[in-house]
Structures are given as structure tokens and as C-alpha cells.
Amino acid sequence: xSRHAAHVSRTGLVIIGLILLLAGGAVLARGLNASSxxxxxSDAPLLTHSQATYPTQHGWVWPxxxxxxxxxxxxxxxxxxxxxSTKTVRRLPLxxxxxxxxTVLRAGAATxxxxxxxxxxxxxxxxxxxxxxxxxxxxxxLSVTAENRADPATARARIETEALPNLRTALERDTIPTxxxxxxxxxxxxxxx
Amino acid sequence: MSDTASHPxxxxxxxxxxxxxxxxxxxxxxxxxxxxxxxxxxxPRRTIPGVIVAAVLAAAAILGAIWAVTAALGHPLFKVSxxxxxxxxxxxxxxxxTGPLAGAAAAAFIGLVLILIAVIPGRPRAVTLASGDESVxxxxxxxxxxxxxxxxxxxxxxxxxxxxxxxxxxxxVRATTRLRDPAGLSENVRAVxxxxxxxxxxxxxxxxxxxxxxxxx
Numbered sequence: 001x002s003r004h005a006a007h008v009s010r011t012g013l014v015i016i017g018l019i020l021l022l023a024g025g026a027v028l029a030r031g032l033n034a035s036s037x038x039x040x041x042s043d044a045p046l047l048t049h050s051q052a053t054y055p056t057q058h059g060w061v062w063p064x065x066x067x068x069x070x071x072x073x074x075x076x077x078x079x080x081x082x083x084x085s086t087k088t089v090r091r092l093p094l095x096x097x098x099x100x101x102x103t104v105l106r107a108g109a110a111t112x113x114x115x116x117x118x119x120x121x122x123x124x125x126x127x128x129x130x131x132x133x134x135x136x137x138x139x140x141x142l143s144v145t146a147e148n149r150a151d152p153a154t155a156r157a158r159i160e161t162e163a164l165p166n167l168r169t170a171l172e173r174d175t176i177p178t179x180x181x182x183x184x185x186x187x188x189x190x191x192x193x
Numbered sequence: 194m195s196d197t198a199s200h201p202x203x204x205x206x207x208x209x210x211x212x213x214x215x216x217x218x219x220x221x222x223x224x225x226x227x228x229x230x231x232x233x234x235x236x237p238r239r240t241i242p243g244v245i246v247a248a249v250l251a252a253a254a255i256l257g258a259i260w261a262v263t264a265a266l267g268h269p270l271f272k273v274s275x276x277x278x279x280x281x282x283x284x285x286x287x288x289x290x291t292g293p294l295a296g297a298a299a300a301a302f303i304g305l306v307l308i309l310i311a312v313i314p315g316r317p318r319a320v321t322l323a324s325g326d327e328s329v330x331x332x333x334x335x336x337x338x339x340x341x342x343x344x345x346x347x348x349x350x351x352x353x354x355x356x357x358x359x360x361x362x363x364x365x366v367r368a369t370t371r372l373r374d375p376a377g378l379s380e381n382v383r384a385v386x387x388x389x390x391x392x393x394x395x396x397x398x399x400x401x402x403x404x405x406x407x408x409x410x
Contacts, residue, residue, distance in 0.1 A: 006236070006238035006240075008243070009238055009239040009240050009242070009244075009311075010239055010243075010312075011311070012243055012246070012247065013243055013246060013307045013308070013310055013311035014307075014308055014311045014312070016246055016304070016307055017303075017304040017305065017306070017308035017309075017310075017311065018308065019304065020301065020303050020304030021300075021301050021308065022304075023300060023304075024296075024297040024298065024299070024300030024301030024303075024304060025297070025301050026297075027288070027293055027296070027300075028294065028297040028298055030288045031288045031289045031290075031293055031294045031297060032289070032294070040288070041288075042289035043287050043289055044287060044288055045286065045287055045288075046286045046287060046288060046290070046293055047286070055264070059265075062261045062262070062265030063261070063262075065257070065261040065264075066261035066262045066265060069254045069255075069257035069258035069261055070254070072257075073250075073251050073254035073255045076248075076250040076251035076254055077247075077251050079243075079247045079250075080244055080248060080251065083240050083243050083244050083247065084240070084244060148341050148344050148345065149348075151392055152389070152392050152393055153392040153393070156322075156331065160324070160326060160329060164326075164329065176328065177328050177329075178328060178329045178330065179234055179330050179332070180324075180330065180331045180332070181319065181332055181333075181334060182322070182332070182333045182337070183333070183334060183337040184338075
């Protein structure tokens with residue numbers, strides 16, 4: 001399943017959290033004089049005179065700081081982009097055999113076909129489908145809004161035995177990992193009863 | 194967290210009698226691997242805290258880079274005067290001063306919170322349903338399930354209004370009625386809700402609890 005974004009978010013949060021926790025803990029330990037032999041005395045000044053004047057006497061300090069900050073900024077921006085991108089598949093290669101030539105299907109045609117089919121079911125009011133992940137082995141995200149008074153088991157059975165196999169046939173794939181989200185609405189109550 | 198399906202007195206596991214054909218549960222669903230995978234799909238992704246932290250980090254790093262570049266060129270953007278830097282700060286601020294201690298404590302606390310956000314799995318946002326196909330994960334968003342069951346309960350004759358809360362292992366219906374003699378009413382509501390749950394066929398059985406209140410008027 002496409003849980004890539006969740007892993008990216010959680011791993012990054014652990015890394016940043018660990019850095020903050022360890023750095024804060026180290027300063028706290030020194031300030032509270034937890035281990036003066038390792039970290040130094042707690043009543044020592046935060047900045048010594050030589051530390052404060054170091055950058056003005058060494059020309060390489062500011063360029064290095066700038067470069068490190070730029071790298072961190074780029075990493076943070078990449079992390080942000082990796083969390084927000086959904087990686088929707090736009091084109092699907094159908095015939096993997098290169099000698100025969102390649103056939104490419106627009107992903108919108110496939111998802112449009114399955115949503116049209118689903119919306120033609122009497123108990124389904126709206127459907128939405130996207131293909132995500134790699135174009136060779138795409139994941140299907142299917143969202144279906146069913147009429148509340150209709151039997152959801154019937155709708156599900158039709159989705160699982162008709163709509164999804166049809167899509168598999170169309171895309172020439174044995175399995176398509178699918179996440180189906182079922183929602184309910186009662187806007188059409190009067191028309192059905 | 195055991196996923197055993199049998200609770201004494203739990204009737205919602207049985208499918209509603211007769212009716213529609215439905216794909217049989219594949220054997221794979223009794224294995225813990227596919228079930229855990231299915232549940233993980235609907236776990237919160239922590240994208241919002243992740244994006245916030247990334248944005249703060251990026252902004253701070255960009256500001257720092259600009260500052261360092263201007264300092265390297267000899268015109269620092271925000272000038273920290275040498276006397277401030279090497280004078281008062283140096284002589285009066287020690288490692289054990291309040292400032293460094295408070296800052297360090299705040300940083301450590303934020304770090305701990307971020308780690309907890311990342312590590313705690315979080316409550317799934319959807320109730321996972323049994324699926325006949327191992328490659329298909331089906332779920333009903335908790336909010337949609339609550340609304341759907343409440344509408345069904347409100348359709349029961351005699352019920353005025355209903356609210357539903359979906360917990361991990363149970364569904365609680367709080368319904369109100371204007372009837373003077375609500376005998377059997379809560380059983381009707383329970384039957385309707387249980388029928389719907391049986392038709393949905395959740396992976397973990399949900400117990401139905403109904404509380405009926407009489408409303409004057």
C-alpha cells in the first residue's frame with residue numbers, strides 16, 4: 001500500500017525529535033551539573049572570550065555556516081515535498097513486451113471507466129478513483145459514497161466481483177492493491193423508497 | 194491487543210440472515226499479517242506535524258544561511274554588537290543560568306513530543322471491513338459510520354433523534370424518544386444497527402450498546 005508518505009513523516013519526526021531531545025538534554029545536564037567530569041562545570045560561562053571572537057578572526061567560519069544552513073534548508077524543503085506529494089500515476093504502460101511496441105494508457109481513462117461503472121449501480125451515488133505509486137505496479141485508491149438505506153453488502157459484492165476484476169482486465173494486471181473507502185449519504189432517500 | 198473475535202454475548206459477528214450474496218472471507222484475513230497491514234492503511238499519517246516541523250526548519254535554515262552569507266560579506270543582517278556578544282553575555286550567562294536551562298528544557302520537551310507523535314500509531318480513522326480479496330482493503334471512515342448508523346436509528350419508528358459513538362470494540366447509540374411507553378424500542382434500534390454492522394462485516398466485531406432517553410413534549 002502507499003504508506004510512503006507516512007514513513008517519510010514519521011522517520012523525519014523521530015530524527016528531529018532525537019536531535020532536539022539529545023541536545024536539550026546535554027545542555028540541561030551540564031547546567032544542572034549532572035556530570036561535571038564529562039561535560040564541564042555548570043558555573044562556567046556559556047561563551048568564552050575566545051569563542052566569541054573566533055568568527056571574526058577566522059574567515060572560513062561564516063561561509064561554512066552558510067553552506068551548512070543551505071544544506072539543512074534544502075533537506076527540509078525536500079522533506080516537505082516528499083510528505084505532500086501524492087505520486088498520482090498519469091500514464092500506464094500496458095504491453096511490457098518491447099519488441100511488439102509499447103502501448104500506453106492514460107490513467108484517467110482507466111479511473112474514469114471504473115467510476116462510471118460504479119456510479120451506474122443503483123445504490124452508489126458517487127465514486128472517485130486514483131492510481132498511485134509506480135506506473136508498473138499502481139495502487140488503486142477508491143472512494144465510494146453509497147446510499148444509506150441500500151444494503152452495503154450488495155454494493156461491496158458488486159465492486160469486488162465486477163468493477164475491480166473489470167479494471168484488472170483492462171489494465172492487464174493480476175492484482176491491483178486497492179484501498180476502498182466506503183461512505184454513506186442519504187440525500188437520495190426519497191428516490192429509492 | 195488481541196484480535197480475538199469471540200466475546201460472550203456478542204451477536205454482531207453473525208451476518209444478517211439471508212439476503213445478498215457476499216464474497217466469503219478469504220483465509221488470509223485470519224492471519225495477523227494482512228490484518229495488521231489493513232489496519233495500518235487507515236492509521237493517521239502524521240503529515241501535518243511533519244510538514245509544520247519541516248517548514249519551521251526550512252525557514253530557520255534559510256534565515257541562518259542569509260545571515261551567515263551577509264556576515265561573511267562583512268555586513269551582518271542583524272548585527273550582534275561585539276560588546277553584547279563578548280561582554281555581558283559572556284560574563285553573566287553561565288551554563289546554569291535560567292536562560293540556557295529554560296531553552297534546553299523547552300528543546301528537550303519539544304523533541305520528546307515529536308518522538309511521541311512519530312512513534313504512537315494513533316487511532317485508525319476508519320473501521321476496517323473484512324474483504325474477500327487479500328489485495329483489497331476496505332474501510333468505512335469513522336465519521337461516516339457514525340452518521341450512517343445514526344440515520345438508521347432515526348428511521349426506527351418512535352425514535353426522535355440518535356447519536357452514535359464508534360469506539361474500538363463497540364458502538365454506542367444514544368437515542369431519544371417522545372413515546373410514553375418505549376417498550377422494545379431500544380431492542381429495535383439495536384437490531385437495526387446490528388443488522389447494518391453485520392452487512393458491513395467489520396474485521397473486528399463491534400458490540401452494540403443502546404441508551405434510550407425519554408424526551409418530554
